[in-house]
Amino acid sequence: MNNRLYWLLGILTVAAVGTAVYGLVSSPTEVETIRVQQREVVEVYVATGRIEAPRTSDLGVEIAGTVQRVAVEEGAEVKQGDRLVVLRPRNAKLVVEKAKARVETRRNELREVKRGPTDADLRAAESEVEQFAAQLTQAERELKRTKALFEEGGVTEQALEQARTATKEARARFKNAEARLDRLRERPLPEELRAARARLKQASVDLERARNDLAETIIRAPFDGLVLAIETKEGERVTPNETVARMADMTSAEIYAEVDEDYFGRLAPGQPATLIFPSMPEKTFTATVHRVGPEIATDRGVVGVHLAPDSLPKNTFPGLTVDANIEVARLDQALAAPIDAVVRDPMGTYVLTVEDGTTVRQAVDVRARGEPWTALEGIEAGTQVVRHAARLDIGQAVALAGGEGS
Structure with missing residues (x-):
């Protein structure tokens, strides 16, 4: 009797457990829904x-030299014109001083040409003409006398030839003196002015070049910017076109x-x-x-x-x-649903709605994927869509958690 009672109780227990398990397996999955609504959506x-x-720049030197000082460190922010690297300027300074002296000399020469001859210069030239004219007159008289003596047999042919040579030389000196006097009276001559101006211009060009070379002993920032690298150090020898610093604007x-x-x-x-x-x-x-x-x-x-x-x-x-x-x-005003309500599979993009306790697929188009809202097309405002839809199957039995979604 007792064994039969235990047997009946066992059957009832198994049946109760089975019923409970079946209830658990077949119960709908609770889901949260939310209404499709108008709102701002920003996709990023x-x-x-x-x-x-x-804008970057590799800075080099135009003249060879030895680095005297590195004025900045890598990573420094500098202004246009700031010193970056300085070379020893001694030789360049000497060249500038010599060029300055040449310019001053050429300037004085031009000034003298423009001024023309002084009264003393003219008097000296006139005196020289008179002196050589007297010498020529004397030489011509001597030649005349020597010719007469030669015809009478009183002098040799060699003596006559010497008298002719002396007269020719005296005439040349006289003509040269006259030409110098004429030039003095006509100065300044256009060609003399052009030549003097040309010499001064060339000297000025040489001075400018020397000054540029002196300026090149200081490598400066070409613009406001950041020093990316210094490619040299103090005491190092650098050559033309060698990069010593790099900058970025x-x-x-x-x-x-x-x-x-x-x-x-x-x-x-x-x-x-x-x-x-x-x-x-x-x-x-x-x-x-x-x-x-x-x-x-x-x-x-x-x-x-x-x-x-x-x-x-x-x-x-x-x-x-x-x-x-x-x-x-x-999108300032767009129909939107939370991003977790939108699913994409090989057939396209969709959301899940609930009809008669099961999930239903509804195809939609995405206008903008924002965070946390996604703008949609192909769905009406107010439609209840399931949150976390990717976790569910289409046609799955569900129950709304807490009633209707917000």
Whole structure:
């Protein structure tokens, strides 16, 4: 009797457990729903980029020399005209002083030419003409007397020839003296002025070149910017065209990033962006898309995008990594659902609604994928859609948690 009672109790227990398990397995899954509603949706593309400085300069020397002083350190911010590297200027200074002296000499020469002859110069020239005229008269008389004696046989032919030579030389001296006097009276002659001016101009050019060489002993910043590198040190010998420093103009700095090629048609100049530096995630900086492309890497399916920052943190430099959140779409009023309510599979994009206690697939088109809301087309406002839809199957039995969704 007791054994039969225990047997009946066992059967009842198994039946109760089985009923409980069946109830658990077949009970609907609780789901949360939410209404499709009008709201602002902003879609952002997150890209990792780096700072680039399109305007950089490799600074060298035009003359050979020895480095006397390195005036700045790498990473220094400098102003246009600031000294970077200084060479020993001794030889260049000597060349400048000599060139100055030549210019002064040529200037005095031109001044003398312009002034013309003094009264004393003219009197001296006139006196020289008179002196050589008297010598010529004397030589001609002597030649005449010698000819008469030669005809009478009183002198030799050699004596006659000597008298002729003396007369010829006296005549040449007289004519040269007359020509000098004429030139003095006509000065300044145009050709003399041109020659004197040409000599002064060449001396001035030489002085300017010497001064430029002296200036080249000081390598200065060509613009406001950042010193990227110093390629020399004090006491080192440098040669022309050798790079001694490199600079970047950070006012022209931009952000270069790569984005998925699928987004190429959705990126355009003027789109706003937010910059976040990994070393200071609590701070953000604004930027604008400046140019899309032309850089493209077909093997990786990415295209380059250039962003112009409104400002950058202090002490930034080319190559620094930055995250760029580019706003590719902004819809002020759009039908939207939470991003976790939208699912994509090989057949397209859809949301789940609930009909008669089961999930139903409803195809939709995405206008903009925001965070946390996604703008949709192909659905009516107020439609209840299931949250966390990717966890559910189509046609799955569900029950609404807490009644209707908000």
